[in-house]
Amino acid sequence: MTILSPTSAPRAGDRADSRPTETFVHLTVNGTTHTLAVDNRTSLLDALRDRLELTGTKKGCDHGQCGACTVLLDGDRINACLQLAVAVGDRSVTTIEGLAADDALHPMQQAFLDHDGYQCGYCTPGQICSAVGALAEADRGWPSHVTPPGDTGPASAAELSADEIRERLSGNLCRCGAYVNIVTAVQQVAAGPRTDADDPS
């Protein structure tokens, strides 16, 4: 269960010698590639938290129902609890720790602060990663369940109504009920300018 240095790295996909149910993987997280042997049962969530000490990503339900573990995989938001670490392959992972650029918070992090988009904060990393992914989807023109049937989709995230934001973030639960301020925070970022640096894909 040791983390190996990149220089001694076996090829990704190699089975660990002693344990046929462990596999060497190269996990690229927030721009850094880590080589480690993982038990095949390890979720990406557990690999991040327990092996790479990136504990910003939270474990809520561990069954894909709460969204606390949301991270970005090649820029797409996913539930890290349902993603096997061994199946990540060469896709790159962005966690809440990877959103800020140097000392500047990501605009979504700043907006959650500005609008008090949390109370206890436990769901917040997942909310923020999910919101970043959701705005990228809207910028791509993806419709949602509440987009009128005749509409193909929004021209950009700037067009999103509060209803649209609520629907698109329905995979993230907040037991404190901070939803009202979360929607306001996401609206602020949706309306503002976004640069490529804001979209980790």
Added chain:
Amino acid sequence: MREFHYERAASPSAAVATVTAADTDTVYLGGGTNLVDLMKLGVARPSRVVDVSGLPLDGLQTLPGGGLLIGAAVRNSVLGSDPQVRHAYPALSQALLAGASGQIRNMATVGGNLLQRTRCGYFNDIAKPCNKREPGTGCPARTGVHRDLAIIGHSAACIATHPSDMAVALSALDARVHVLGSDGTRVVQLDELYRLPGDSPKWDTTLRHGDLITGVELPPPSGLTRRSMYRKARDRASYAFAAGAVAAAVTVTDGTVDDVRISFGAIAPRPWRARIAEQELVGRPADARHIGAALDLELVHARPFPDNAFKVPLSRRLAVSALLGLIGGPR
């Protein structure tokens, strides 16, 4: 969770060869949104997992005859948002966007969506008896918690429902499923993919061990597919399985029904194509009275349980509302 071997499939045929030759506890892995959860719960206990999510089955391809071939590894979010699908097959786009969450849609594949297992609480709890999970142990749902379970197509052994929204839309659109087996490729109607539980509810589908779904084929866009829609009722506004659902498509000339498709979700072990109602409606006036009467001929066959009898009138209302919405008449 049981320990398991993991490998990435090199090609569809290599995957089929590997799994066909292996014991039945070797399984395919798609997006993992259901399988990984079932493994955590101890409901699925594979010894070996063959990952097919990275196979080059992730494209949409227009076929020479005008149909659309959807690769089995296409993500639910990509398919639901595709402008061509949204325009030509609106029921499919709407069903996908009504399912799960943004995160899960980004992970889930088309093949995996079709093959997801029931969310029946007894099936998903290894401390409980369940004929689907452990044949012969009984079905506590009949006299227990069955509000979300089947009202039609069920058997003495099992009253589970199939949870997919997407499959209901595909059923109404007459989709066909491309299956690669050890003896080559075959194409089956979606309705032939799923089987009713009878006395062997362990098997959800007619697939054999090693069979791999490689794609789903939609018929060419037509007036019927373009005038299709999906309606879903659930306990909260978003991110919940259906309490009732319908995919419908209809064409009308001079107030008379030319052609119609109706498929129900959340009421049966598979998408429930309402063929009796469809047959009755063709050639009839496209109004609420005739639509309701046709649906009654279908739903009279329902055998609900005490806590899910609401699904009969709910399904009827959803279908009447969807069809009238498509026809454009008064509701």
